[in-house]
Amino acid sequence: MEYFFQQLINGITLGSVYALIALGYTMVYGIIQLINFAHGEFFAAGGYVGVIFMSYLLSQGAPAWVCLSGSLILAMAYCAMLAMAVEKVAYKPLRSSSRLSVLLSALGMSIFLQNGLMLTQGVYDRAYPTELTQGGFEFGTVMLSYMQLFIVSLTAFLLVALNFLVFKTRIGKAMRSTAQDKIMSALVGINSNRIISLTFAIGAGLAAAAGIMVGLYYGSVRYDMGFVPGIKAFAAAVLGGIGNITGAMIGGFIIGMVEIFAAGYISGEYKDVFAFLILIGVLYFRPSGIMGENVDDTRV
Amino acid sequence: MIWLFVLLWPLLGIKPEGLEVATTFSVWWRIAIGCASILVIYQLNSVGAFNFITKPVGEAVGGAKKATSTLPFAVWAFAILAFAVAYPHLFGRYAQDVAINCMIYICLGLGLNVVVGLAGMLDLGYIAFYGLGAYTYALLSVHYKLAFWICLPISAGVAGLGACIIGYCSMRMRGDYLAIVTLGFAEIVRMVLNNWMSLTNGPNGITGIKAPGMYWPDFANGMTLEHLWLKKLSLIYYVILALVIFTIIAVYRLNHSRIGRAWEAIREDETAAEVMGIPTFYMKLLGYCTGACFGGMAGAFYAARMRFVSPESFTFLESAMVLSMVVLGGMGSIPGVILGALALIALPEIFRDFELYRMLVFGGVMTLMMLFRPQGLLPPKRRMKAEKD
Numbered sequence: 311m312e313y314f315f316q317q318l319i320n321g322i323t324l325g326s327v328y329a330l331i332a333l334g335y336t337m338v339y340g341i342i343q344l345i346n347f348a349h350g351e352f353f354a355a356g357g358y359v360g361v362i363f364m365s366y367l368l369s370q371g372a373p374a375w376v377c378l379s380g381s382l383i384l385a386m387a388y389c390a391m392l393a394m395a396v397e398k399v400a401y402k403p404l405r406s407s408s409r410l411s412v413l414l415s416a417l418g419m420s421i422f423l424q425n426g427l428m429l430t431q432g433v434y435d436r437a438y439p440t441e442l443t444q445g446g447f448e449f450g451t452v453m454l455s456y457m458q459l460f461i462v463s464l465t466a467f468l469l470v471a472l473n474f475l476v477f478k479t480r481i482g483k484a485m486r487s488t489a490q491d492k493i494m495s496a497l498v499g500i501n502s503n504r505i506i507s508l509t510f511a512i513g514a515g516l517a518a519a520a521g522i523m524v525g526l527y528y529g530s531v532r533y534d535m536g537f538v539p540g541i542k543a544f545a546a547a548v549l550g551g552i553g554n555i556t557g558a559m560i561g562g563f564i565i566g567m568v569e570i571f572a573a574g575y576i577s578g579e580y581k582d583v584f585a586f587l588i589l590i591g592v593l594y595f596r597p598s599g600i601m602g603e604n605v606d607d608t609r610v
Numbered sequence: 611m612i613w614l615f616v617l618l619w620p621l622l623g624i625k626p627e628g629l630e631v632a633t634t635f636s637v638w639w640r641i642a643i644g645c646a647s648i649l650v651i652y653q654l655n656s657v658g659a660f661n662f663i664t665k666p667v668g669e670a671v672g673g674a675k676k677a678t679s680t681l682p683f684a685v686w687a688f689a690i691l692a693f694a695v696a697y698p699h700l701f702g703r704y705a706q707d708v709a710i711n712c713m714i715y716i717c718l719g720l721g722l723n724v725v726v727g728l729a730g731m732l733d734l735g736y737i738a739f740y741g742l743g744a745y746t747y748a749l750l751s752v753h754y755k756l757a758f759w760i761c762l763p764i765s766a767g768v769a770g771l772g773a774c775i776i777g778y779c780s781m782r783m784r785g786d787y788l789a790i791v792t793l794g795f796a797e798i799v800r801m802v803l804n805n806w807m808s809l810t811n812g813p814n815g816i817t818g819i820k821a822p823g824m825y826w827p828d829f830a831n832g833m834t835l836e837h838l839w840l841k842k843l844s845l846i847y848y849v850i851l852a853l854v855i856f857t858i859i860a861v862y863r864l865n866h867s868r869i870g871r872a873w874e875a876i877r878e879d880e881t882a883a884e885v886m887g888i889p890t891f892y893m894k895l896l897g898y899c900t901g902a903c904f905g906g907m908a909g910a911f912y913a914a915r916m917r918f919v920s921p922e923s924f925t926f927l928e929s930a931m932v933l934s935m936v937v938l939g940g941m942g943s944i945p946g947v948i949l950g951a952l953a954l955i956a957l958p959e960i961f962r963d964f965e966l967y968r969m970l971v972f973g974g975v976m977t978l979m980m981l982f983r984p985q986g987l988l989p990p991k992r993r994m995k996a997e998k999d
Contacts, residue, residue: 343786344786345786345789345790399977400977400980400981403981404980404981407980407984408984409785409786410730410732410785411980411984412980413732413785413786413789414732414933414937414976414979414980415976415977415980415981417734417930417933417973417976418934418972418973418974418975418976418977418978418979418980419973419977420973421927421930421969421970421972421973421976422970422973422974422976422977423973424969424973425967425969425970425973426970428966429966429967429970537926538797541790541793541794541797544790545794548790579801579805580801580805582797582801583797583798583801583802586794586795586797586798587798589790589791589794590779590780590791590794590795593780593783593787593790593791594779594780594782597783597787
């Protein structure tokens with residue numbers, strides 16, 4: 311039973327990371343129907359910016375909370391700008407061309423960014439400073455580290471903030487209407503290009519936060535770390551119903567849980583397979599996902 | 611564009627051990643120089659500064675085209691074939707090695723071309739079939755001592771069967787969903803290869819695979835048939851050359867058959883194709899399997915050539931590379947794919963110093979191609995006609 315609770319905690323931690331990445335996929339997909347392959351790279355870049363500034367601030371003797379929040383804000387801001395730039399360069403000129411072209415362009419951007427990271431930051435793992443978030447609460451043998459607490463509470467905060475932004479503000483209303491119908495919302499005076507740009511920025515910001523969390527949790531970042539979590543987060547977005555923000559959050563937690571429990575109870579070696587199996591199963595049996603509405607026949 | 615680079619600069623310029631800019635600086639310096647020189651050439655060209663070169667060259671090319679078009683196609687095919695056959699005698703080991711690599715990728719590219727270029731299904735997991743083919747031959751060769759020539763069709767068959775299973779599950783999807791599902795299947799295949807220790811020896815790979823063998827008449831004492839292991843690079847070269855020629859002919863014939871037309875109809879408009887009486891599901895499945903069979907063959911050859919296989923060789927990056935060959939050359943065009951494979955495999959060998967930059971350039975080129983020339987370098991003729999009308 312204690313093992314179960316321990317796994318539950320780990321699963322929630324991992325799930326919150328996937329939920330944050332999945333949000334970026336689902337928002338972008340909802341608004342321009344594109345699988346943003348480069349999204350995983352924003353996640354990796356966020357991890358790198360985080361480690362760079364965190365180590366810098368630490369070496370200047372800044373207190374822990376300054377290090378964490380400072381690097382978090384910087385990484386999110388940086389990745390948001392990076393995503394806007396990528397969108398402008400690689401996706402915007404292709405808005406009216408075929409889906410395949412945009413997808414290939416996204417794939418090209420992903421390879422480009424990943425290798426750019428590799429060339430400049432090196433092929434080896436880069437260690438995160440671990441002294442910031444050591445220790446934790448112990449309930450018998452069940453361990454809840456401060457790090458996990460930090461990750462989960464930060465995720466909760468970001469999710470609440472995002473919900474507020476999307477469902478309560480004018481910008482959110484503009485985003486939702488652009489996702490529903492670009493031409494109509496342009497007619498009522500919404501600058502759809504700016505809204506799309508903003509969507510990319512928000513998604514990448516969340517991914518950057520997830521990158522820092524993963525870096526802290528596993529203790530290191532790597533240039534190609536964006537790829538597999540990227541696909542798993544996409545699986546989460548599909549599971550929740552692509553284009554649906556609440557769905558992506560739920561999907562992320564489910565995928566994280568399944569992965570941890572499958573690794574704990576079935577097989578650790580094949581833990582990555584389960585996310586893919588869920589993805590394929592969902593696409594096959596219920597392509598609209600848990601929360602999604604019906605999918606039009608251009609996709610399935 | 612400039613904004614993107616300005617943004618990339620700081621991230622990549624700062625390292626945790628303080629501000630270490632040297633390596634980053636050199637990386638971005640080279641990229642910046644590359645981009646700047648391309649931009650300058652492009653600008654000068656659009657202004658017309660190169661007219662004194664391009665005009666006579668263009669006229670010469672036009673003249674040459676006229677002269678060549680009077681020659682029949684057979685002459686050209688024969689000339690290229692003669693060059694290909696003579697190649698190992700003209701160049702050294704290293705060049706042969708590069709050529710063999712190139713031809714493996716030509717096989718793969720042509721196979722993927724059937725799936726992506728003709729049938730219009732974006733397959734990001736193509737490398738899984740390459741891996742299946744390679745492992746099939748490796749296991750059969752090591753455990754059952756079966757010969758390469760028997761295993762070649764078996765490998766193709768196993769890859770085709772795998773494609774049937776995967777395709778049956780995923781052919782209902784279209785476009786980007788299909789891309790993600792095939793990617794997922796490819797990762798599953800790779801993980802199974804990586805983790806099934808008792809069968810595949812996991813990440814350590816399988817060694818001791820036999821090279822292809824062949825019976826060769828020997829005239830030393832009368833005429834006997836001697837068994838010969840094709841271990842020498844120049845002999846291996848002829849094996850892959852034969853495979854490439856077979857693949858080219860097969861794909862060409864398929865392209866111009868009823869099936870090929872059906873695939874193109876599905877690519878252009880699936881609903882319309884269905885209405886015209888094409889059994890779209892079976893045609894798509896058939897296209898997927900056909901492509902996989904070529905991949906499986908290429909895989910079997912790869913295993914026979916390296917005499918070692920490990921899951922490391924079948925990662926997503928390889929899929930992306932084969933895909934970028936097809937995209938670069940022009941989807942659906944055989945000479946285009948060959949050109950793409952030559953460009954992506956042979957050019958990095960020439961610019962060996964920039965080896966690390968290869969994937970970076972791939973990615974950049976892929977995006978740029980989509981932006982400026984989505985039809986590829988040598989687009990297929992049939993589609994060009996349609997676009998002119």
